[in-house]
Amino acid sequence: MADTTDDLSTPLGQNPAPKRRFRLPFTLPQAAAVLLGSILVVFVGFVLFNHDPLGGEPAARIAIRQTVAPEDKSAAVPPASQPTSAAAVTAQPEAGRKTITIIDGSSGSRQDVVVAGADSDTAGGGAAPVTMAGIDPRLLEKSRYGMIPAVAADGLKPFKAYATGTDADRAKAATMPVIAIVVGGLGVGAAKTADAIMKLPPAVTLAFTPYGSDPGKLVEQARAQRHEILLQVPMEPYDYPDNDPGPQTLLTTLGTEQNIDRLHWHLSRFQGYVGLANFMGARFVAAATVMQPIIREAAKRGLGYLDDGSTPRSVAGQLAEGQAMPFAKADLTIDAVPTSVEIDKALARLEDLAKERGAAIGMASALPVSVERIGAWAKGLESRGVMLVPLTTEMLKSKSG
Template identity: 70%
Template sequence: MAETVDDLSAPLGKKTARSKRRLRLPFTATQALAALLGLFLVTFLGFALFNHDPLGGEPVVHVTLRQAGDHNAKDGKAAAGEKAPAASAASAVQSAKGHTAQTASSDQKRITIIDGSSGARHDVVIPGDGNSENVASDAAPAMMTGINPRLLEKSRYGMIPVVADGLKSFNVYAADADRAKAAKMPVVSIVVGGLGVGAAKTVDAIMKLPAAVTLAFTPYGADPAKLAERARAQRHEILLQIPMEPYDYPDNDPGPQTLLTTLGPEQNLDRLYWHLSRLQGYVGISDFMGARFVATEPAIQPILREAAKRGLGFFDDGSAPRSAASAVATALAMPFGKGDITIDAVPTPGEIDQALAKLEELAKERGYAIGTASALPVSIERIANWVKGLNSHGVMLVPLTTAMLKSKSS
């Protein structure tokens, strides 16, 4: 009836818009989203309550434990996918304990598994495979040959020098020299530094320079300890260069663990221990790019005091005109030397020859002289050539320790 009324009352020529029925849901979009979130929350709570995982959220490490029999496997490799889950730590411990007695050796590795809930510790011994090359590259250097173990003590970074039974590294590792002869004639010493970084140039210096030339190693490089060991095998005396703060630091940065004037004594000593552990068998330490540091007495004094306590000498390369190292070393009564002439300040054959001639003249005037150089090919060549005629000039080439002792007595 309503439709009939509408048709009669509608204007002629126009159709009546009939009302349309709309489908309405029994809930809104907001209500649907809230229901989904509630369902997710209930599911999560149910999983957390009824799933027993006491180590949930704890970091997990899977370690492959290779037993002695594994070495007989094809290609010497363990079967792929064999891993020791953290949940079986107790059984791994028992297995490792039973295997330790058979495979006890210096290259065994021990890991500690800590239970995240109870705090219980389980030690697991992993038998070594006899291959020392598996040691991580950042581990402390192994003991070098020809090193007296009594002159070393363990630090948190590795083995560092110590005085034992009156023996000091300065005396024990000093290169051989005819000191009686050196006391009667002018002597020169040459210290070639910056070694250890760049194996080729380091080997050139070791093999081409006379044994009486002292070699100074930085603590950096892929394996400075191995190169230092080779230098000692060729009867070179060695120094350890300690990176110290230059005036233009940090624009000119010597490298990691640099000793800084802005750090306290304890922090700098900790950094010193890191450097001391990088290699062994050195007679003393030297500054490396450290003009500001050696000129700051409150900074250099604790370092030299520690070096003296550990039986080391100190060599000042002479790059800092206002260095306080000499006065501090004298007060500590420690062996000390200072570079007089930088031989390759201008690295050309002519300039190097002139510097060597000046070094020779200074030795004749004062009785001793110390020159410094880097391991440039031209420097090595000119020094090696100059040494050949040195004895005929009435001057003796000696290791740094001999010159340091002579300078102290003169």
């Protein structure tokens, strides 16, 4: 029997029923619009309900090892087979550490350094701070970041207590021209710092930044070699943040309390220094409103201040005078052109300044060529009628003169 559904058997004048085709309930443009709308809703919800105040900012993970509190006697007691000693039963805190990258805006060079986290155990005030060897405990005050300098109850100041010049040296310096050399940027790069400590004459003052992985150990080595120590405090340059001195930089955009808090972090990084010096900071040191509280805080803690001389507009000198604190300003940078010939010329200019005015100060970095030329120059300096002295000796002579 013929299939009545084929075209030949269909009566004339009647159209066959059309075949049903599957159709999507929406068009492709409609689907794309729904997908994009869903993504937008998810993004807006994330922004509104994700309470992350640092969203989008660079982040660093800090590993903090939890130590046994001194109060937990059961955990602090050593095994019976272990001899009991102060070192065995006392738990020392181990601060959290993080790696930061310092970028030089002028050259684009990057340098990774490891520093203690600002929120370590010592920051909370719950752990006993570690004191460096040879530090007078009377000259320390506990802050939320650790121990920072203070004037002793009897009036003794860190500036005097940690000065390396003797009374005999100061008496001799009063009778002849003197030069103080300050080598800065130390603490970042242990090998470079160790070379400066061991190869430079003891009368050369060493300035440490707060960013080394263990600055206290290097400062102890420097003090053991009779070098006088300065702490370089990172301050805002004009091209900040393209040229970033590092974490906890003092900024003109911050309030007084914030900058003082950052200063305390720097002050706690190591101990035994006679004063502060600016690390960069052309914009900051020229702004009296932000610089004055820093100078006042340093003076209150018995410290001196060295201006590196790189900014003619610096107000540090007049502010320090108002606080009656020891102050000095560098006359020139010895290795602005880091070649042996130019360094020798700069040292010769420094001698001429000292003979003309009675005292002069030169700044340098710890480049191998700088360390080598300063060491060679210093050997015959006194035979030429000029004395190499620590920075505090130059400061006291200039003040008395």
